[in-house]
Amino acid sequence: MSSGEFVGMVADDPDCKIKLKTFHCKLINDHDALKKEQENYKDIAVIRKLDNTIVQRNYL
Known part of the structure; x- marks a missing residue:
């Protein structure tokens, strides 16, 4: 198929x-x-910045 074509x-x-x-x-x-x-x-506003430490602490 070419770009923009679809089948179903x-x-x-x-x-x-x-x-x-x-x-x-x-x-x-x-x-x-x-x-x-x-x-x-428009850019999505940053609510909170996360880093690996925060994610790992949440996981544990």
Whole structure:
């Protein structure tokens, strides 16, 4: 498959039959819109800094 393609298969149950159980699709991305959105991302605020000592003490 090429980049952006995906395939799948779903299962039905006896009470709810599905005619189309397999699919093959291609994602179409608007790269300009995605770039604009990514430019507006903000860093996640640091709440608490952890180091290995704190993690090890918590583990024990």
